[in-house]
Amino acid sequence: MTLKSIAATAALAAASFGALFEPSLAQAQAKEQFFPLLVYRTGPYAPNGTPWANGKQDYIKYINATGGINGVKIAFEECETGYATDKGVECYERLKGKGATLIDPQATGITFALTDKAPADKIPLITLGYGLSASQDGNVFKWNFPLMGSYWTAADILIQHIAKKEGGADKLKGKKIALVYHDSPFGKEPIPLLQERAKMNGFELSLIPVAAPGIEQKSAWLQVRQSRPDYVLLWGWGVMNSTALKEAVATGYPREKMYGVWWAGAEPDVKDVGANAKGYNALALNGAGTQPKVMQEIIKNVHDKGQGTGPKDEIGSVLYTRGVIIQMLGIEAVKRAQERFGKGKVMTGEQVRWGLENLALDQKKLDALGFTGVMRPISTSCQDHMGSTWARIETWDGAKWNIAPDWYEADEQIIKPMVKVAGEKYAAEKKLNRRDAADCSS
Amino acid sequence: MFYRENGQFKSSYRADQQIFPILQDRVLMLALLVFAFAVVPLTAPEYWFRAILIPFLILSLAALGLNILVGYCGQISLGTGAFMAVGAYAAYNFHVRIDGMPLLLSLLLGGLCSTAVGVLFGIPSLRIKGLYLAVATLAAQFFVDWAFLRINWFTNNSSSGSVSVSSLSLFGLPIETAVQKYLLCLSLLVVFALMAKNLVRSSIGREWMAMRDMDVAAAVIGIRPVYAKLTAFAVSSFIVGVAGALWGFVHLGTWEPAAFNIDRSFQLLFMVIIGGLGSIMGSFFGAAFIVLLPILLNQLPGWFGITISTALASHLEFMIFGALIVFFLIVEPHGLARLWSTAKEKLRLWPFPH
């Protein structure tokens, strides 16, 4: 067995060396815009990550099927990260060599790691509704784009809604609000803002961490039962959300008093619990459903032609729609960049970054793209990499999500100073300078 | 024919006790070092450095440390990820809180902190053995995981719990590009490997191996179990701590406690077992196997022109990984290092049958 096994091992070793030439020889197709898609279709967060990834891919296929970005087709390649930072970094390193011009890391942990590398590699990061809350300030974070919201805006909107429900911000005094959060950078992000608002409005904030991935929550909910808060904010992802709801049922906490962040308000989180989750509320960052024109177009141009990435009944679900929005914003950024740097040409990472910084999608443009009722107009600038800080509240009725009509906007009075302080701390740590006006208009 | 020691006579004990007594071995080692230090930095593409070589070097350092504990001293430890985390966070704190702290010093101090923690969690090994110890070391793993998430002081009061380092420099030379990072890791690895090899050949190494084989008999002939076991934990944790600091500083740049979780511990244990317990060379083989395999499995479908979904690719990776581990354990339970030494034995006779 020994000589044979030695020979086999040697062959395997040789083959593996051969394999490693593969990524370095692969050239980016010069005529195509390349987007690497960092996804996770396995692991504890797969139920939520999969529709997101499918939405992104379907929208790219739709654009390709309808002429590309002014004729430029989009090339894409998926890479499985499993929500792990080191795998995300490996995917990034492997795919950036193919000419990556835009990345959505799909995970806050990976975002932190890539925020350091992206400026050197000149690849912009879209972190729609997640990532570093401080990256709203484009003057410090040139390459991060937390479009449409961050965890601070999310927490702020939730407190605003609760205040409205109570009958005014002054009625919050003396109330108890518990934050059940995923014990990771993602879950810990909103804490500074909630503590700030607790000071401002006089409510009592209790923090209840849940160890990742969040399947063991009995103690957390026993603690909730012990302290009997007036409201529970759920900051979870993946299986943690459905487990939280199940434990809430098991300990008898009324679901009507639970408010989830926009990452804890999708179908995979509640359909398992079904009618028992009735009354559970969450932030609705985007609309959903198959009525919007863009969904119809995707069905027509992608799924009806057998090119759909996921199952057809997934179209229009909350996370699928969010994936579509993310990719649409990226593609619109490329289109905007093309307006300045050359229509019909492939854009570089730097040019796409400029496009992301100069997005101006008003209601007319959104209607033309088919996103009526899905999102509000968004326009970014050098200082503001977020573009829009609006969201609504949705409630699960046992079978589907119902979005309440009121729009809330995050309170910049509270958030702006916090963003500034955090940005300055980051800049000091990394020895960066704030961008000046000249740099902003480049 | 080529690997014979004919004509190589040793005339001093010192020469006889060299690490590589055979001339061909020395030549090969020298060639390998020259290749690693001089040829690779000039020729390899950047992707190789960032995704393959640097993780390989750092993980083989960690596997080296673990091999000393598990392979030479026989104490099964599933808490290696925790010791890496201690090394990384300690080095981070030294680096960030003390202005002008040299990089090398913070790495080594990180290792020392890891030593302290390692010795602390090694104390149960004086009473608990075998599988019970393995599961008890998981206490270290989970406790350290929790500590770095909860105790804000360790993460310099970062609100998100994520820490990062930047603009590293060693003796005035910047450590920014992939090649510089590679050379830093390689130098540290060579130094530590030499140190480890000499340690295991010395009396302390023999004490470790005696504890591994028959700890009661070892105690009978006068080897102090406390000293042997705790020094094994200490040396192992030191090396693992430095590796952890390198992993955070050089490879990741920004990290959170999840980077050193239980999957990392299992990964290192796999490396050590597949590579070969009780063998310095085995740590390198094991690390290469574990680092290269997922990448190879990722590229394989592309070679055959088959496109499969990333989810399926990921599941297949798991399956093939598990199957290969079982395969290697069946074929050569003593690991790749044993395969290597068997090959060398055969080479000494070649082309003769015996």
Added chain:
Amino acid sequence: MGFFLETLFGGLMVGMLYSLIAIGFVLIYKASGVFNFAQGAMVLFAALAMARFAEWLPRWLGFESLVLANLLAFVAAMAVMIAVAWLIERLVLSKLVNQEGITLLMATLGIAYFLDGLGQTLFGNDIYKIDVGMPKEPMMVLESVFEGGLLLSREDLIAALVAAALVVVLALFFQKTSTGRALRAVADDHQAAQSIGIPLNRIWVIVWSVAGFAALVAGIIWGSKLGVQFSLSLVALKALPVVILGGLTSIPGAIIGGLLIGVGEKLSEIYLGPMLGGGIEIWFAYVLALVFLLVRPQGLFGEKIIDRV
């Protein structure tokens, strides 16, 4: 006081759930000396099989009844687990006879990875539902003694009863049936058992099948509670302190250990946790087990480790 009792009950019941998984570990260790790190993967695999068959069988065979679907799915999942046990014995265990413990441990880790990947390839990686009619709403007891009553989760209570029933069944199996006796003989001394004609290969298949059965029951209970998804295999990590606390070779030890760990975890999290910032239950169970081991290195009910020189 009332809340303390609630936490206590909750802890006891969670402990029973942990022992459901721990029993699988102990079974295999008792009979073959292998520490089966793949138990968590087996729980996941069994639960996935059950959940998916319960979904597919009505579609394939065209009937509606949930009870029938669950019954058939149980049978199908059991058949799958027996097949898995047989394959593991043929392909892995019989080739690794007489190897050191750590080699076998690593082999089971390899099996764990393989089963994880295979299960998700065959059955998918979304969250799947197991609906065996477990009541989800809690009930309030002792309303006369405590104001508002004490919260007791009915689902957990039923799960605890199932675990107790499983232990009784297994104890009877080991004590009263001839196969059980053969298993105990093999656990005692392989060579002696072989010399009196006990077929080792078949015994190991039986042991792994019984462990597979325990995994299936555990998978159904946990899957019904949490939903069946990849993270279910991580629950096994919680069962490890139970196993070592109770002793690797004792089934009653698994139960007692489970109860101790469950209660310890919950009480520590509620009363100690807030002082330390919360989230301590992840390591408390292990530290608790560690402390016990320092006093009794072989676990509470485990066999004393005798070293012969």
